[in-house]
Amino acid sequence: MGDSKIDKLGEAVLRGIARRSSRRGFLGKLGVAMAAGSAFPLLPVSRASGAPAPTPSAPLSDFERNAQSSDPLRCDYWRHCAIDGTICGCCGGGLHTCPPGSTPSPTAWVGTCLNPDDGRSYLIAYRDCCGTSACVASGEDCECTGTDRELPIYRPQANNDIIWCFGDSSMAYHCSTAALVGLAE
Amino acid sequence: MGRRFGYAPLALAALVLVAAHGGAGFASHAEETLPTRRFTSGQSNYYEFCGGCHGLDGASARREIPVLKDHVGRFLCTPGGREYLVRLPNVAFAPMDDETLAQTLNFIARDLGGASYPAGARAYTAAEVGRLRQAPLKATDLAALRVHILEAGEKTCSAR
Numbered sequence: 001m002g003d004s005k006i007d008k009l010g011e012a013v014l015r016g017i018a019r020r021s022s023r024r025g026f027l028g029k030l031g032v033a034m035a036a037g038s039a040f041p042l043l044p045v046s047r048a049s050g051a052p053a054p055t056p057s058a059p060l061s062d063f064e065r066n067a068q069s070s071d072p073l074r075c076d077y078w079r080h081c082a083i084d085g086t087i088c089g090c091c092g093g094g095l096h097t098c099p100p101g102s103t104p105s106p107t108a109w110v111g112t113c114l115n116p117d118d119g120r121s122y123l124i125a126y127r128d129c130c131g132t133s134a135c136v137a138s139g140e141d142c143e144c145t146g147t148d149r150e151l152p153i154y155r156p157q158a159n160n161d162i163i164w165c166f167g168d169s170s171m172a173y174h175c176s177t178a179a180l181v182g183l184a185e
Numbered sequence: 186m187g188r189r190f191g192y193a194p195l196a197l198a199a200l201v202l203v204a205a206h207g208g209a210g211f212a213s214h215a216e217e218t219l220p221t222r223r224f225t226s227g228q229s230n231y232y233e234f235c236g237g238c239h240g241l242d243g244a245s246a247r248r249e250i251p252v253l254k255d256h257v258g259r260f261l262c263t264p265g266g267r268e269y270l271v272r273l274p275n276v277a278f279a280p281m282d283d284e285t286l287a288q289t290l291n292f293i294a295r296d297l298g299g300a301s302y303p304a305g306a307r308a309y310t311a312a313e314v315g316r317l318r319q320a321p322l323k324a325t326d327l328a329a330l331r332v333h334i335l336e337a338g339e340k341t342c343s344a345r
Contacts, residue, residue, distance in 0.1 A: 115219070122219070157238065166238070167248070185230070
């Protein structure tokens with residue numbers, strides 16, 4: 001059997017390639033390709049590893065796990081997460097109004113509470129009502145001690161053991177309101 | 186400057202909110218409509234860590250607590266006044282990082298300060314605040330120091 005024309009053509013092409021190229025040249029190019037390949041991430045998976053991880057949201061406090069949004073005359077009402085004292089609503093006032101005969105203090109301390117209905121955090125001003133003796137509450141669950149985000153007494157701006165009646169004509173404590181300031185950042 | 190006007194509606198909304206809450210005729214337990222617009226970082230931190238005493242609009246018990254509203258911008262008239270605001274103990278030791286504290290100070294000076302904010306004043310930066318808060322004021326008579334600083338500013342500042 002003689003060589004076919006196709007065999008001869010194939011042999012000529014391959015010998016031509018072999019003459020023009022070298023093993024060293026091939027290895028050199030392969031090395032460049034490998035080095036460059038490691039410098040450029042090829043898959044989305046590689047790029048994702050460089051992105052910042054989502055920050056885990058802060059774990060819920062005990063208060064936040066049990067908070068409700070229907071009865072503002074109970075200590076577990078969501079806005080009372082950091083109230084320390086008697087709920088003014090139990091004394092003839094409201095969430096943001098003082099009972100007759102008492103006056104809202106010009107100063108207050110501001111806490112941050114999680115609303116269980118929408119999962120967002122709101123700034124709440126715990127404004128004490130002052131000027132008359134302590135309220136005798138009508139309900140069973142009106143004396144509260146919320147401590148979410150409260151700081152120790154040596155950081156008084158964010159402490160609720162203080163009678164927040166500064167600036168009022170009287171330092172006599174009556175009850176505490178929980179006025180909505182707005183949506184926290 | 187754009188930011189200054191950007192805050193104005195928010196500040197106004199806060200004022201209206203506060204005014205509404207101050208009214209005695211509000212239905213006692215009615216749940217008001219919750220706000221949907223988030224405060225800026227500076228505004229939110231001011232309310233949480235400063236506004237309880239200084240007042241949500243920058244004015245509360247005038248005898249006990251320094252008024253910020255339409256006044257605090259004057260401190261930016263001089264380098265000394267600019268430093269004074271950051272070195273005040275309650276500012277220098279505020280539980281915020283430098284960037285957040287700078288944003289909070291800019292909200293206070295520019296937005297609460299209103300017309301008292303000098304034309305062309307520079308905003309505080311995190312780097313500037315970070316450097317100044319390293320040296321909190323040790324003076325006990327802050328009221329006297331404040332008067333001294335404001336008098337110096339009267340001569341140089343174009344603001345009222």
